[in-house]
Amino acid sequence: MSTVSQRRRVAVAVARKDLTIEWNSRILVNQVAPFAAIVMVLFAFALDNDGILQRVAPGLVWLATLFSMLVVIQRTFAVESADGALDALRVAGVDPSAIFAGKSLALMVQLFALELLLVGTAVVLYGVNMTLVGFAEALVTLLAATVGLACVGTLYGGLAGGARGRETLLPLLLLPVVAPVLIGATRATEAAFGSGGTKVSEGWPWIVLLLVFAVIFAAVGSVAFGPLVDE
Template sequence: MSALAIRSRCRARSPWMPDEWCKTMRNVFAVARKDLVVEWRARLLLVRVLPFALLVLVLFAVALDSEALLERAAAGLVWLAAMFAALLVVQRCYDIETADGALDMLLTSVVEPSRVFFGKLLAVVGQLLVLVVVLVGGAVVLYGVRVDAAGLVLLVTTVVTAVIGLASVGTLYGAVVAQLTGRDSLLPLLAMPVLAPLLIGASRATEAAFGSQTIDLATGWAWTALLAVFAVVFTAAGAASFATLTEPDA
């Protein structure tokens, strides 16, 4: 499709949107749609990642075998399982691209690298949101946690901000190791230390949303604010450095 046709379609849908913004959004959603279609056909999330994450929750439920202890540990276990699953999702995302050189072709096309980053980030966020919602449901069933109306608002906000932060770190470090030998083991080694603060913040905020006696909602919102800062910083860093990180000699 020509540039004129793209601008015409964008103008027809959003007359107020500048041409460059319109083109950016189209590129971002095109990359995200590509990744999601590939995932939907491969069924990695449904066949491997989601069962693995739920199995982590079940194993801890059996190992701890204490209702009071499980209620206190529920939030941390949810995000621990989410972190491990996120690394699998990111690895799969880049394995597909590097196997046949698709990533190099994509980056040498007319699409700016930052748009590729945001597209991949959006695809990972979409998958992780589904995953975390299922994990929270699993925690409610297995661990007996309860969420009231005020806690639900905090929980939704925490999930969204933490997932964006988790996906931004994963997408950024996935690009770092994408063209390296042994990337499957390098990604966890590089990403997990960086994700430790996010894991702590998300666990504390989720614990407050679950109605814990040791942390109130106000403190939970403070942790969520830190999660938002974390997400913004790593999203900006990823967009700014993606082109350099994915260069053949980077």
């Protein structure tokens, strides 16, 4: 059995490897981020009407996040299957919970960068105004939602990664499961943005929901990722 320090070492190695692959290939920067920005611009074209954008901006930010996340997850497991690397890790007896932790960590970093871009785009394109406290709440919301999305995304990415038709299977499996994150993150972001007259204090219970979701899927993923990729 691997010790905690061995697991930590492997998780860090996997996360560093995934981020190095992104650094080498620039897929997030050159393809996913522009895609996310284009989605936000298209929302602006479709809903450009008497302040609607300011009211629905939080939901649009999180919808764009989910769509972009699907692309990032597909990519992170495509690099594993291109030359049988995930199989090689499994064959080598590398602790699956450490692989899960490392891949989730790398996904968190990429998603957080993407979400910052989307919030920035909402501020610029949709005319969103935030107080300092609202900005702090938005940051906490991003962090809490990112942990949950990364854990559930890694779990379902691993599940769909070995399946036939994985490109279409992943959205079908993943989007219903992340509905609680979409709801919680949207409500918390509404409070942070002050959309529709909501107060900043109304966002904190939703952030607690996001944290609960994150803890549940971190725990489930650590246990279930190994058997799922073994199948």
